[in-house]
Amino acid sequence: MLPRMPYLTHLTCSLCGRRHDDTPDTYFCADCGLTGILEVHYDLEAVRPGFRERLARAPRGIWRYIDLLPLNPSPLPALTPGDTPQFDFPALAARHGLRGLRVKDEGRNPSASFKDRASAVGVVRAMQHGKTRIACASTGNAASSTACFAAHLGLPATIFVPATAPEAKVAQLRVFGAQVLLVEGDYEKTWDLCQVISTRMGWYNRNCAVNPYLVEGKKTGGLELAEQWGDDVPDWLAISVGDGCTLAGIWKGLREMHALGVIPRVPRLLAVQADGARPLCDSFERGDERVIFGPANSLADSIAVGAPRNGVRALRAVRESGGVFVAVSDAAIAEAGFELASRTGIFGEPAGVAAFAGVLAARTSGAITGAETVCVMVTGSGLKDVRGGTAAAPPARRVSADPEQFAP
Numbered sequence: 336m337l338p339r340m341p342y343l344t345h346l347t348c349s350l351c352g353r354r355h356d357d358t359p360d361t362y363f364c365a366d367c368g369l370t371g372i373l374e375v376h377y378d379l380e381a382v383r384p385g386f387r388e389r390l391a392r393a394p395r396g397i398w399r400y401i402d403l404l405p406l407n408p409s410p411l412p413a414l415t416p417g418d419t420p421q422f423d424f425p426a427l428a429a430r431h432g433l434r435g436l437r438v439k440d441e442g443r444n445p446s447a448s449f450k451d452r453a454s455a456v457g458v459v460r461a462m463q464h465g466k467t468r469i470a471c472a473s474t475g476n477a478a479s480s481t482a483c484f485a486a487h488l489g490l491p492a493t494i495f496v497p498a499t500a501p502e503a504k505v506a507q508l509r510v511f512g513a514q515v516l517l518v519e520g521d522y523e524k525t526w527d528l529c530q531v532i533s534t535r536m537g538w539y540n541r542n543c544a545v546n547p548y549l550v551e552g553k554k555t556g557g558l559e560l561a562e563q564w565g566d567d568v569p570d571w572l573a574i575s576v577g578d579g580c581t582l583a584g585i586w587k588g589l590r591e592m593h594a595l596g597v598i599p600r601v602p603r604l605l606a607v608q609a610d611g612a613r614p615l616c617d618s619f620e621r622g623d624e625r626v627i628f629g630p631a632n633s634l635a636d637s638i639a640v641g642a643p644r645n646g647v648r649a650l651r652a653v654r655e656s657g658g659v660f661v662a663v664s665d666a667a668i669a670e671a672g673f674e675l676a677s678r679t680g681i682f683g684e685p686a687g688v689a690a691f692a693g694v695l696a697a698r699t700s701g702a703i704t705g706a707e708t709v710c711v712m713v714t715g716s717g718l719k720d721v722r723g724g725t726a727a728a729p730p731a732r733r734v735s736a737d738p739e740q741f742a743p
């Protein structure tokens with residue numbers, strides 16, 4: 336019999352460093368509790384020989400990185416997240432005085448957001464460990480992607496969403512057949528409820544910040560970028576930040592690909608928050624790792640997080656990369672979304688285009704110079720939140736059906 340997960344060695348606590356074994360119910364540090372986020376480790380020295388050759392033969396999408404995922408190599412689902420394109424936009428770069436501007440469009444994933452990368456790994460892991468239901472608390476995308484992959488694999492799903500979640504995201508949950516619970520409370524209360532109920536019921540808990548394996552799915556964003564870049568690594572990678580798992584995951588992927596020799600260096604990270612939900616940006620500017628929870632008001636619902644659960648790792652990643660945090664206003668997010676869509680054809684949801692708004696702010700402040708190249712992760716499709724996504728687009732004009740009255 337083939338070894339299962341031949342390269343996964345162990346997990347460590349990001350607070351106290353304690354070593355943990357990989358078991359079906361390992362979620363957080365036994366000593367530190369919920370804040371003791373675990374990190375998954377692989378024997379990269381063992382992965383290295385023949386890694387590029389195995390990649391050259393592997394299918395497109397995230398399952399090609401099975402050596403670096405916390406899953407048994409089979410069975411894997413037919414539906415595959417990832418393999419999203421990265422485009423170069425020289426005219427838009429020139430318009431903002433940048434040497435280069437690339438956009439990776441994550442809106443093309445199966446349920447139309449970056450979260451599919453994590454949810455697919457979570458759902459497959461739940462199935463491989465014989466779990467009978469997966470649970471998830473989310474403002475939207477984590478939920479819709481979980482419901483999507485649970486539907487694909489026939490695993491029952493219970494989703495806790497704040498009652499204020501955008502309609503299109505709730506629509507996805509309903510149509511994917513999940514049990515949808517609209518919680519009367521904000522994201523924080525919703526998350527706490529999911530945590531308590533899944534522990535009580537023995538359901539597989541997808542909640543990313545406490546589930547270390549989900550970050551491994553997000554990591555594939557970094558693995559894939561590294562393969563797309565090769566030797567041509569941009570100076571900056573811009574990512575929007577709510578809980579911080581997306582950024583921390585992508586950073587882990589880039590580091591692993593650097594260790595495996597796929598990329599010669601790593602980019603600096605531009606971490607972008609919304610003005611109305613900026614606890615990590617504040618910690619960064621204070622220069623410490625303490626995260627003081629604050630308000631969560633933003634048009635960009637997917638990053639409207641006042642109580643981030645994976646903040647420490649995101650802060651460390653940005654510092655390690657020599658990067659910075661910036662915060663942008665809702666008006667700047669709306670403008671950036673309209674500019675990106677009307678000049679490139681890529682329609683991102685507000686949280687997705689916030690990263691682009693952050694690049695423009697960093698260009699204005701001089702944090703990013705005109706000699707540099709930037710890659711922007713657009714993390715979700717604009718069709719997820721049509722109202723928010725079109726906030727800065729001009730209205731349509733009403734005309735008469737009579738051709739005689741038409742004026743251009």
Ligand SMILES: *Cc1c(COP(=O)(O)O)cnc(C)c1O
Nearest residue numbers: 476577578579580581637714715
């Ligand atoms: C979840 C999400 C983010 C931010 O990810 P975090 O892990 O919460 O930092 C950004 N954009 C979109 C579209 C998302 O759904």
Ligand SMILES: [Zn+2]
Nearest residue numbers: 348351364367
């Ligand atoms: Zn610990």
